[in-house]
Amino acid sequence: MARLVVLGGGVSGHTAATFAAKWLGSSHEVVVVTPNAKWNWIPSNIWVGVGQMTKEEVTFDLAPVYAQAGIIYHQAKALGIHPEGNEASDKPYVVVESTKAGEEGQVENIEYDYLINATGPKLNFAATPGLGDANGLGEHTVSVCTADHAVHAAEELQKCVEKMKAGERQKFLIGTGHGMCTCQGAAFEYIFNIEHELNKAGVRDMADIKWISNESFLGDFGVGGLHMKAMGFAVSSRIFAESLFVERNVEWIIGAHVNKVESGNVHYELLDGSMGEESFDFSMLIPPFAGVGLKAINKAGEDITADIFAPNGFMKVDANYAAGAYENWKASDWPETYQNPTYSNMFACGIAFAPPHPISKPMSSPNGTPIVPTPPRTGMPSGIMGKAVAHSVCDLITKGADAPLQKASMAEMGAACVASAGKGLFDGTAAAMTIYPVVPNFEKYPGTGRDTDYTFGEIGLAGHWIKHILHHLFIWKAKLKPGWTLIPE
Amino acid sequence: MSKYGEKNIKAYSNNFTTMTPGPVAKWMRTCVIFQIFRFIAINLKMLVVVKKSH
Ligand SMILES: Cc1cc2nc3c(=O)[nH]c(=O)nc-3n(C[C@H](O)[C@H](O)[C@H](O)COP(=O)(O)OP(=O)(O)OC[C@H]3O[C@@H](n4cnc5c(N)ncnc54)[C@H](O)[C@@H]3O)c2cc1C
Numbered sequence A: 001m002a003r004l005v006v007l008g009g010g011v012s013g014h015t016a017a018t019f020a021a022k023w024l025g026s027s028h029e030v031v032v033v034t035p036n037a038k039w040n041w042i043p044s045n046i047w048v049g050v051g052q053m054t055k056e057e058v059t060f061d062l063a064p065v066y067a068q069a070g071i072i073y074h075q076a077k078a079l080g081i082h083p084e085g086n087e088a089s090d091k092p093y094v095v096v097e098s099t100k101a102g103e104e105g106q107v108e109n110i111e112y113d114y115l116i117n118a119t120g121p122k123l124n125f126a127a128t129p130g131l132g133d134a135n136g137l138g139e140h141t142v143s144v145c146t147a148d149h150a151v152h153a154a155e156e157l158q159k160c161v162e163k164m165k166a167g168e169r170q171k172f173l174i175g176t177g178h179g180m181c182t183c184q185g186a187a188f189e190y191i192f193n194i195e196h197e198l199n200k201a202g203v204r205d206m207a208d209i210k211w212i213s214n215e216s217f218l219g220d221f222g223v224g225g226l227h228m229k230a231m232g233f234a235v236s237s238r239i240f241a242e243s244l245f246v247e248r249n250v251e252w253i254i255g256a257h258v259n260k261v262e263s264g265n266v267h268y269e270l271l272d273g274s275m276g277e278e279s280f281d282f283s284m285l286i287p288p289f290a291g292v293g294l295k296a297i298n299k300a301g302e303d304i305t306a307d308i309f310a311p312n313g314f315m316k317v318d319a320n321y322a323a324g325a326y327e328n329w330k331a332s333d334w335p336e337t338y339q340n341p342t343y344s345n346m347f348a349c350g351i352a353f354a355p356p357h358p359i360s361k362p363m364s365s366p367n368g369t370p371i372v373p374t375p376p377r378t379g380m381p382s383g384i385m386g387k388a389v390a391h392s393v394c395d396l397i398t399k400g401a402d403a404p405l406q407k408a409s410m411a412e413m414g415a416a417c418v419a420s421a422g423k424g425l426f427d428g429t430a431a432a433m434t435i436y437p438v439v440p441n442f443e444k445y446p447g448t449g450r451d452t453d454y455t456f457g458e459i460g461l462a463g464h465w466i467k468h469i470l471h472h473l474f475i476w477k478a479k480l481k482p483g484w485t486l487i488p489e
Numbered sequence B: 001m002s003k004y005g006e007k008n009i010k011a012y013s014n015n016f017t018t019m020t021p022g023p024v025a026k027w028m029r030t031c032v033i034f035q036i037f038r039f040i041a042i043n044l045k046m047l048v049v050v051k052k053s054h
Helices: A011-027 A042-048 A062-069 A147-165 A184-200 A237-247 A379-399 A461-478 B023-030 B032-053
Strands: A003-007 A029-034 A038-040 A059-061 A072-082 A093-098 A107-111 A114-117 A170-176 A207-212 A227-230 A233-236 A251-253 A256-262 A265-270 A275-279 A282-286 A346-348 A415-420 A430-435 A456-460
Touching (some): A038 A062, A042 A184, A042 A461, A062 A072, A147 A170, A147 A282, A170 A256, A184 A207, A184 A282, A227 A456, A233 A237, A379 A415, A379 B032, A430 A461, A430 B032, A461 B032
Parallel strands (some): A003 A114, A170 A282, A207 A251
Antiparallel strands (some): A227 A233, A256 A265, A430 A456
């Protein structure tokens, strides 16, 4: 009997664990280690953050689902990996610390035959002074990255609405809180949902709404932008994004590295090296992401973290980390199997793997400050990677160590993204987009780097309906309700 | 008096060079009948991309 341990029960880890449990059956063990008691459909946190959904609507208890799937569940966070075991045993293991009520802080070792690291991002609020407090909630700003953060954001938003109703003008500043942030899409959704809600509340004319982001152009989204076919043209996402910002009367500051947040004020540096300040009454700034800080220790007890993880804390996989300058970058630098090059029984998927380089063109200010979005690994690629890695591990277990590994390169897969621009059954809108492939392949598609037959986008009510249906569909799938395997990642 | 769709454009500002939708384009975005057709079309397009990605 082999044991697969999955670290992280988010989009990628949950997908990997549930498929592995289904494919392996009861003859092998699947263990999930994840610190939260609840699963969260993160994309809908945006709607929680404007008070249009409750926390309960976007989360559910993991324990019964894992019990039903035959998965052993540890409500704990992984601290370290010992891929060679220790002096007493050659068996690799992970050290985990319980987060279960009443058992907090209890440490235990869990042995594994195969390990999937799907721990997602550490929300690195600390990278920007003043961005977050010790609990990760904004010290001076709000966040929508977790369901709890989003509940807090909605409460703060409501206070602003009341002030506006009482005749007090309010300034909203939404975007990224550091020059190396990713997840611009979430901030994009949040700013337009706020705009939509303020309109509905009849206070839009009392609000000044501004976007601040590290993108060198609006619509970069960390993927270097994209070209979509529209009206007979291949139109840059920059045009679409700018158009929406103008239409909704949202101003923007781009190419900005937010370097300090104070109460009601942010300081930033721009790509041209100039410094600026912007005041706000309400601000949601996405924090930069890092790896969750797992340590790796070898058999002799030496720290080998730097061998296993990149400096940003994400796990190294089968990517080309020596691609060098931007001019050398190729689609083939991107990992295909997500297998760790040092320990072949370890994999990393979703946000947890270390990308070889940014997708957006790297830029820095004359002061040497890098200001470039880091690569996003949105829900669909995270799910596809999780399933592919689970497939590989199951094949290694059932067919032997020579079984070929499944491939799921972001340079060969597309992604369907639906970015909400306001919730409402008849007045909601969302930008429905597909991008193919996610990482541009300029050898195959010279010019735009992508196949414009499969890269498209449009804004409308239909996109909103799709986003709402996806909310229910993915919660259904994550709960392993009938037919869950038919719903694609 | 600025025309519909142009009211937020400010001369010489960073938003001067973009396109903005007119009243018909905006109305179409929430026109239920039209959006039902778009819903079907977008779903089909997305399914193709999802299929190509697996
Ligand atoms: C506000 C917001 C909106 C978004 N909207 C969209 C969208 O509309 N569409 C889209 O495609 N993507 C969206 N994304 C991105 C999407 O959420 C991510 O791509 C996806 O969640 C990544 O999956 P993951 O499994 O890598 O990480 P996560 O889903 O974050 O899962 C990581 C898991 O690891 C756990 N963990 C953390 N530390 C440890 C540890 N030490 N040990 C064990 N477990 C640990 C975490 O608790 C979590 O359960 C959004 C993201 C945000 C923040």
